[in-house]
Structure formats: structure tokens, C-alpha cells
Amino acid sequence: MTTVALGRLSDYEVGVPRSVAAPGRTLVVVRIEGSLYVLDDRCSHEDFPLSQGYVDVEAAEIECARHGALFSLVDGEPLSLPATRPVAHYEVREADGQLVVEVP
Ligand code: FES
Numbered sequence: 001m002t003t004v005a006l007g008r009l010s011d012y013e014v015g016v017p018r019s020v021a022a023p024g025r026t027l028v029v030v031r032i033e034g035s036l037y038v039l040d041d042r043c044s045h046e047d048f049p050l051s052q053g054y055v056d057v058e059a060a061e062i063e064c065a066r067h068g069a070l071f072s073l074v075d076g077e078p079l080s081l082p083a084t085r086p087v088a089h090y091e092v093r094e095a096d097g098q099l100v101v102e103v104p
Helices: none
Strands: 002-007 018-022 025-032 035-040 054-056 061-063 070-072 093-095 098-103
Touching: 002 018, 025 098
Parallel strands: none
Antiparallel strands: 002 098, 018 025, 025 035, 054 061, 061 070, 093 098
């Protein structure tokens, strides 16, 4: 596992997805209120970057900009077609004063 530093909560604007490079993958990080949510930045339908999508802050969902599949930011599960497979998600924790995730 590799630890990826995400910085601080205040580095992120609420509801604005941001692409973050990590070893071997790209992540999409979304702030909703006091939490960060992290998924692979790759729609499970056709590998399109979810960071180009739209966030529903109240529902904690992200919509792929390519064909409109919805994913839960909480667990990466697909909530609408055309996606049928989940996107990997990562639990955020705090370490040494900043937010981090562990990626495989
Ligand atoms: S690439 Fe995301 S819904 Fe098709």
C-alpha cells in the first residue's frame, strides 16, 4: 500500500471534483461539507475521468460527464446505467495533520 497525501480539507472547494495523481492511478477527490471522498478517477463504463463530471452535494453522488452514469461518492457503487460496476473508493484518514488515503 502507498500513502497518498491529499493536503487539508480547506484546500478543496465543496462539490468541485479534483483529479489527484497517485502511484499507478489517478484519483478524484471531492469535498462535501467536512469530509473528503476519494474514488478512482475512471468511470467503470468507459474509462472516462470522473473528475470532469458533476457532483450532487446533497446526495453525495458524482455523475460521469460522458454518458451520465451516477456513482455514490461514499462507496463507489454505480447508481444508474450505463455503469454496472463500482469504482474503487478509498477511506480518508488523518495523519500528521493532513488527510491521506492508502492505495494498493
Ligand atoms: S464513460 Fe462514464 S457513463 Fe460512459
